[in-house]
Amino acid sequence: MNANPTADAGLSFDVTEADFRQTVLERSLEVPVLVDCWAPWCGPCRNLKPVLEKLVQEYGGAFVLAKLNTDEAPQISAALQIRSIPLVVLFIGGRPVDQFMGALPEGQVRAFLDKHLGPQVSEVDALRAEAAEAADPQQAEALLREALRLEPGNAEVLLDLAARWVDRGALDDADKLLGKVPADKRNDRHAALLKRIELARNKPAGDPAALAARIAANPKDFDARFALAAIRAWEGNFGAAFDELLEVVLRDKAEWREKARLQLVEWFDLCTDAEAVSRGRRYLGMYLN
DSSP: OOSOGGGSOOSEEEEOTTTHIIIIIIGGGTSOEEEEEEOTTOHHHHHHHHHHHHHHHHTTTSSEEEEEEGGGOHHHHHHTTOOSSSEEEEEETTEEEEEEESOOOHHHHHHHHHHHHOOOOOHHHHHHHHHHHOSSHHHHHHHHHHHHHHOTTOHHHHHHHHHHHHHTTOHHHHHHHHHTSOGGGOOHHHHHHHHHHHHHHSOOOSOHHHHHHHHHHOTTOHHHHHHHHHHHHHHTOHHHHHHHHHHHHHHOSSHHHHHHHHHHHHHHHHOOOHHHHHHHHHHHHHHHO
């Protein structure tokens, strides 16, 4: 390790009494410095070291890790009033702001860091966010593929990518991708995507123009309204599908109303148009009251 981090961009480095002022105190004016006080004979120190080195890389520059061999730094050890090791001290703005003692598990070390640095966005989460904002669908898919390369089993990335493949009609590929989602991560979103695939694969029977004519002649032709709603949902026009079933809810007070309500609730979970879903839910609540 390079003992002088100002000479390179290393996130983890050794520090000595000779360069402590420069590499810890002065450096902490620019970025938080986590000082790991250890010794070669200390077993718990060896357990803590890989945890700290993993986190400094994962946090990607939110802090740097300075490793101080206390056997070779008696003056600094005295200044820090070290009584037991491992001792980890966080320096911010040229002074120590917090510390912990002992080989804490990773979760507790992460909580210690987040208390001062704030929760860190992982590279995978950053790629997901960038994909969500991307105007170009191909670019979005490329970002999600990169996220999967970093974490092949990440359920949220698998679902993000599967949703995009369903949107563009790559149903078989999306189905296979959903099969890769770990069993314990198969949530409501996973189920909704499978239902979207099933819906897209099964084109409803009927002629939209003929069904619309039947409805115009008899607004209470609920069979026609359901058939037309199914066609609109298959086309991806959920707003129009909702409108047909909302008319059923409005015009019927018994069996058809409940059937329409159940279908609307199921389709609300499948629709990716948040505005259409919000409007549908609002009118459904109004018509049921």
